Amino acid sequence: MGPRRAMLLDRRPGARVLDDVDLGAALEVCALDPVGSVLATARIEAARSARLGGAGGALWGYHHGGALVAVCWAGANMVPVVPVEDPAVVSDALDAFATSAARQGRRCSSIVGPAPAVLGLWNRLRAVWPGVREVRPDQPSMVIDTAPSVSADPQVRLSRPDEFDLVLPACIAMFTEEVGYSPASGPRGPYETRVRTLIDQGRSFVRMEPGSDGAPRVTFKAELGAVAGGVAQVQGVWGEPERRGVRLSEHGMAAVVEATRDHVAPVVSLYVNDYNARAIAAYTAVGFRQVGSYATVLF
Incomplete structure (x- = not known):
């Protein structure tokens, strides 16, 4: 224009x-x-x-x-x-x-x-x-309204409020990787508050594994970023880089789908960048199907 x-x-x-x-x-x-x-x-x-x-x-x-x-x-x-x-x-x-x-x-x-x-x-x-900063013109919008096609990871569960300090770094890593800058702004910042709110609302899912020092760390996470009108939209899907390639996302998402459809909403949706072929393949394996396309303009 x-x-x-x-x-x-x-x-x-x-x-x-x-x-x-x-x-x-x-x-x-x-x-x-x-x-x-x-x-x-x-x-x-x-x-x-x-x-x-x-x-x-x-x-x-x-x-x-x-x-x-x-x-x-x-x-x-x-x-x-x-x-x-x-x-x-x-x-x-x-x-x-x-x-x-x-x-x-x-x-x-x-x-x-x-x-x-x-x-x-x-x-x-x-x-x-x-x-x-960026225009993402084609982000496949995908849904699943049936049981997942792969088994659910039994270690994926809701985050607990006392795990905020473990969940927040994984959320920041996901956001930075996806958007290109860190959203962190301090203990009471808007991003930190949102992460805490999602945990408190029972909309944050994690898989925890012990690190090399024996301390727990997040190896998979996802949130229900929006829930309304019988639809729950999954956002913030992330897997620890060192654990990628072992299908954590597929089985983790299956667990998220099962829990969400049982307790939150009958339809689970998400949108994904069109160039992320690995993620699209993983979601398709879980049973998601494309029903449209999103776009995002980032400032």
Whole structure:
């Protein structure tokens, strides 16, 4: 999008800022694509509990024909949900979200969600939001809603609160390897708080093994980063580099799937970089199948 396109966008009406009374309708929009929208659904459900004013973000909506047809969560991450078939309506919704985003200025660390919406929104914002670090345009979105195809690792279990100091370094290593920088910011930092919260919520899974000094260490981990609408999205899958190649991830993920489907949600999802052939093969072996594509724009 060039300067002229940016100027034209700025003259368009933006999306309407939704309030608490709109949350039910927003969740109905997300329910049209429960796997693709799980990140937004989780935030909207949290907002419904805490009320939008204390939810750490804003919710934008686009109406067509008098009905809410698309939404966009604008918080630490921007998550557009546009489950519409009419290309003209999709374009108008993305124009509206891009106009609101351009006027607000960039406050998010990423745009993430179903690839068509994310890439369409980014194409409209690239001229007015500089500083992009990376665009990942094709991240297969995979799901499993049956028993896994491989045996579950009996040593994979929920993390315990007293294991935070062991789990956090593995989480930081995963994030740094995946994104390219360390998220660590101190004992009470946002990343550290999120890791602790996931442990406390029973959404952090680990396999522990003794190290050369006999002390326990994490050799496999995964978290349920978003749970909403009958879908649990697995994030942060990581295996210790020295133990890769021995199928820890396959059997570890099978254990995560079994526990999640038994106690959390019937559908387990994840998204993975298209160039990570080893991970895609492992997830496929577990029984995951691709149902779409995510995209992520990192700042």
